[in-house]
Amino acid sequence: MFFNYYLLRSCFSFPKLCYSLRTCPSFKLQASLKEFDFLVNEALISIVGQTLSAAEFQQANLPTYKAGIGLRSAEWSADAAFVASVLETADLREAMLGRVLAPPGMALAKAALSERLADSPVDLDTLLSAIPTEQADRSHGLSSPSPGEVPAPSAHPPPSGRRIQNILPQPLDEWGFRSLLETHPTGSRARLQASRRGASGWLHILPIKALGYRLAPRVVRAALRYRLGVRIFASSVSSLCPLCKVKPTLLDPWGDHAVICPCTGKRIAKHNRLRDVLYRFAVKGSLSPAKEVRLDSRRTVPGDIYFPMWSRNRGKAFDVMITSPLQPKFLVASASVDPFENVAALRAGEKLKDRKHFRDCEDEGIDFAPLIFDTFGGWSTEVSHVIRVISKCAAAKSSESCGDVRSQVEQQLSLALTRCTAAMILAIEAC
Numbered sequence: 001m002f003f004n005y006y007l008l009r010s011c012f013s014f015p016k017l018c019y020s021l022r023t024c025p026s027f028k029l030q031a032s033l034k035e036f037d038f039l040v041n042e043a044l045i046s047i048v049g050q051t052l053s054a055a056e057f058q059q060a061n062l063p064t065y066k067a068g069i070g071l072r073s074a075e076w077s078a079d080a081a082f083v084a085s086v087l088e089t090a091d092l093r094e095a096m097l098g099r100v101l102a103p104p105g106m107a108l109a110k111a112a113l114s115e116r117l118a119d120s121p122v123d124l125d126t127l128l129s130a131i132p133t134e135q136a137d138r139s140h141g142l143s144s145p146s147p148g149e150v151p152a153p154s155a156h157p158p159p160s161g162r163r164i165q166n167i168l169p170q171p172l173d174e175w176g177f178r179s180l181l182e183t184h185p186t187g188s189r190a191r192l193q194a195s196r197r198g199a200s201g202w203l204h205i206l207p208i209k210a211l212g213y214r215l216a217p218r219v220v221r222a223a224l225r226y227r228l229g230v231r232i233f234a235s236s237v238s239s240l241c242p243l244c245k246v247k248p249t250l251l252d253p254w255g256d257h258a259v260i261c262p263c264t265g266k267r268i269a270k271h272n273r274l275r276d277v278l279y280r281f282a283v284k285g286s287l288s289p290a291k292e293v294r295l296d297s298r299r300t301v302p303g304d305i306y307f308p309m310w311s312r313n314r315g316k317a318f319d320v321m322i323t324s325p326l327q328p329k330f331l332v333a334s335a336s337v338d339p340f341e342n343v344a345a346l347r348a349g350e351k352l353k354d355r356k357h358f359r360d361c362e363d364e365g366i367d368f369a370p371l372i373f374d375t376f377g378g379w380s381t382e383v384s385h386v387i388r389v390i391s392k393c394a395a396a397k398s399s400e401s402c403g404d405v406r407s408q409v410e411q412q413l414s415l416a417l418t419r420c421t422a423a424m425i426l427a428i429e430a431c
């Protein structure tokens with residue numbers, strides 16, 4: 001199932017049509033694009049295991065950094081792809097043909113793109129007029145050849161097309177995300193913001209079994225449902241969690257309680273798996289980490305991971321914690337569009353851990369920092385800092401680049417969190 005999703009996202013959906021969309025104006029393809037999107041959505045239904053609402057499909061069509069799962073809609077993106085392609089190839093066409101031709105369909109594609117963005121704050125004309133300016137340097141070295149003359153190789157070859165092709169879809173993606181936010185209630189808005197911010201590394205992993213990068217079909221299904229806000233449990237909002245016997249707790253249909261339920265027996269496993277990913281890469285980087293050490297006689301100083309020499313010739317203890325941005329006390333803040341506000345759960349986790357351990361660590365002459373993750377895969381800036389340091393050290397001890405190692409750390413953290421999140425959902429589903 002994981003492989004099915006990977007192939008669908010990377011090959012059989014939007015990428016399959018890229019060339020056609022960039023070379024043919026969309027008005028010639030409208031009916032085909034609708035049918036293509038329908039078929040992609042049908043394939044997604046077979047992976048998720050249940051039908052989705054229009055809003056859930058819309059989220060799925062967004063790129064992963066906008067809370068989606070990267071199944072870009074061909075119909076939605078066609079005009080941007082064509083307009084970007086025409087702009088990208090203007091210099092090259094002029095150099096080859098000796099004159100500038102207005103490509104058929106360009107005016108219609110621009111008008112359609114403008115219409116799509118009509119209600120968004122983006123002014124398409126301003127955006128388009130800015131792009132050639134950004135790309136002006138690429139025209140150097142490209143001169144129009146005389147008829148019959150073979151163009152000389154350029155000192156500045158034509159761009160790969162990635163820049164404008166990347167710039168143009170951004171307002172469309174942002175507008176798609178904003179329009180979802182505006183039509184959702186607070187709880188769903190908080191989920192969207194958390195998914196947008198959260199690590200989506202597991203959605204980009206090449207599912208190679210030998211590397212441990214495979215997820216069981218039911219895990220993929222549960223994880224995708226949770227990310228897309230699909231109703232996971234058939235229960236109504238007022239039903240009780242079947243596992244929380246001592247302190248009865250409401251079980252919501254979307255899995256928000258399930259992923260933090262203390263009675264699934266998976267919370268500690270989730271914590272330990274995240275810790276172990278960081279530990280493994282720290283060992284690779286020869287940072288001499290220690291796991292679960294108690295650093296003082298009173299055994300109050302935590303050491304999920306302890307580094308005897310971190311900075312300023314001092315040791316540093318890190319404590320891992322996972323929090324949910326959908327807890328009632330954080331819900332309104334988590335739904336905010338303010339990037340400082342919507343990380344309230346992460347900041348509260350840091351404050352909590354600092355209050356508990358910072359002073360004790362100081363007394364022992366060591367530094368302390370909490371490493372806070374959220375249930376959607378987001379993490380605090382301190383986690384990002386630790387990932388950077390560990391990746392740099394691990395890369396220095398190997399033949400891999402720092403960026404490659406960092407990407408591995410992030411993907412493995414995302415994968416570990418996703419496995420455990422799905423396991424918690426499945427534990428309750430099995431009751």
Ligand SMILES: [Zn+2]
Nearest residue numbers: 241243244261
């Ligand atoms: Zn429970």
